Amino acid sequence: MATSMRPNIECSDAEWQARQKLAACYRIFDLMGWSESVYNHISLRVPDEENAFLINPFGLLYSEVCASNLVKIDIDGNKLDGSPHAVNKAGFTQHGYFHRHLHWAHAICHVHTTATMAVCSLEEGLLPINFYACNFIGRVAYHDFEGVTVRAEEGERLLKNLGNKNILMLRNHGPVVMAPTLEGMFLQQWALQRACEIQMATLSMGRPPRFVPEEVIAVHQRDLKEATPPGGGPGMGDFAAWTRRIDKIDRSWRD
Numbered sequence: 001m002a003t004s005m006r007p008n009i010e011c012s013d014a015e016w017q018a019r020q021k022l023a024a025c026y027r028i029f030d031l032m033g034w035s036e037s038v039y040n041h042i043s044l045r046v047p048d049e050e051n052a053f054l055i056n057p058f059g060l061l062y063s064e065v066c067a068s069n070l071v072k073i074d075i076d077g078n079k080l081d082g083s084p085h086a087v088n089k090a091g092f093t094q095h096g097y098f099h100r101h102l103h104w105a106h107a108i109c110h111v112h113t114t115a116t117m118a119v120c121s122l123e124e125g126l127l128p129i130n131f132y133a134c135n136f137i138g139r140v141a142y143h144d145f146e147g148v149t150v151r152a153e154e155g156e157r158l159l160k161n162l163g164n165k166n167i168l169m170l171r172n173h174g175p176v177v178m179a180p181t182l183e184g185m186f187l188q189q190w191a192l193q194r195a196c197e198i199q200m201a202t203l204s205m206g207r208p209p210r211f212v213p214e215e216v217i218a219v220h221q222r223d224l225k226e227a228t229p230p231g232g233g234p235g236m237g238d239f240a241a242w243t244r245r246i247d248k249i250d251r252s253w254r255d
């Protein structure tokens, strides 16, 4: 039995697969409670086309995103398909900058979840005080708040502050997570979210947290890959599992 009828949109098989995967990702983010009304983005490079990206239609909830209503745009946020939907062009500015300059960053998400925003608003940022946080210590960068990130001239500073990391904590704002694959990005966003939730809970208890020593963090990061589920790459098994979960709720994301 076919999993779904492919709507009448003209695109390659590779693009259609990317559309379905990204639509699933929006639904999973929504299920996790990571969506932010009609705002924020997860963007994905179209695999077989130069300078083409998929992004959410501006004005729709993440729960309304499906494969065919994702909008194809160029690096400047201009529409490349005949989509009737608008794009939050200003909001794509920072994603566009990272996609343009980081050729490995095929998938990028930016969220405003309470826990990640709260940690981004702490002077110390992410602290090495829990299991998940230890995944990230030394691997996240920070960028000071300059107001809403819509000005292209901020791009150079974003890139400079990111350095050789793949997660940029926008201070007083929220994280940007970048990865070569959507599944890898999802896994890191999930672990970062958990790290921030637990930090928020720990610091709320009114007692001093216990810091993990540097040498333990090093061992943890070295051995972490042993603890990932099978599936062929970072996050593959996780993403497949959560895709089964959203299928049980509503399969319309596939259309």
Ligand SMILES: [Zn+2]
Pocket (backbone or CB within 6 Å): 110, 111, 112, 173, 174
């Ligand atoms: Zn934001």
